[in-house]
Amino acid sequence: MQLNTMAALNSRQLNKRSLWAIIAALLILVCINYKIYQQEQLLAHGEIILFELAPVDPRSLMQGDYMALNYDIARVVSGSVDELSNTPDNHDGFFIVTLDQNRVAQFDSIYNGAALTPAQRRIQYRVRDGRVKLASNAFFFQEGRAEEFEHARYGEFRVNQEGKLLLSNMIDKDFKRI
Incomplete structure (x- = not known):
């Protein structure tokens, strides 16, 4: 029992x-x-916003079915973050951009809580190991299309009201999706 x-x-x-x-x-x-x-x-x-691509190590530009990405604006944000002596090594924050006629983001400043003008957008960034990171540092594509993406000049992102980014496409010098 x-x-x-x-x-x-x-x-x-x-x-x-x-x-x-x-x-x-x-x-x-x-x-x-x-x-x-x-x-x-x-x-x-999400609203479309473009970030100009910056050069990366040519050996890692095309690795299989993805391309390594770096953005010109990340370098500018990094310089501005470095000027703020009270920021920890690893942190998250926001920066402000204004869009030009082609929707390419131009850096304004690090976000300080002030109200934005209608032309400005707040964008989230992360600092990890001393490097500014945006939403993605790689773009994956279908096998066999590497040559097409060698002509990419801009990363097309979608951004929401909270400043969160999502990489959606690569854009060529003529502002056409690849």
Whole structure:
């Protein structure tokens, strides 16, 4: 009789653990799907903004089915962040840009909380290991298209009201999507 009672208790504990594992798995799936939904909304409704590409190490420009990216504006932001002596090595922040007639972002300043003009946009950046990082430092493309992307001059991003960026396309010198 004692064995039956212990087996029943172990079975209940196992069922309880299984239930918690299923609930945890469902929560993880909900979180992942919500993040995907947010990214899809940003792609569908985010404002288009272009960042001029800066040279990268030619050996890492094209590596298989992706290209390493660097942005001219990141260098400018890095210089401005370095001027702020009270910023930690690894931190997140925002900078302000104005868009030209082709929607290319021109650096204005590091965001200080002041109200923006209608022409200005707030953009999120991250500093990691002393380097300013924007949304992505790589662009993945379909196999066999490397030569097409060698002509990229701008990264096309989608930006939302919170300043979050998502790389969506590469743009050539004539402002055409590749």
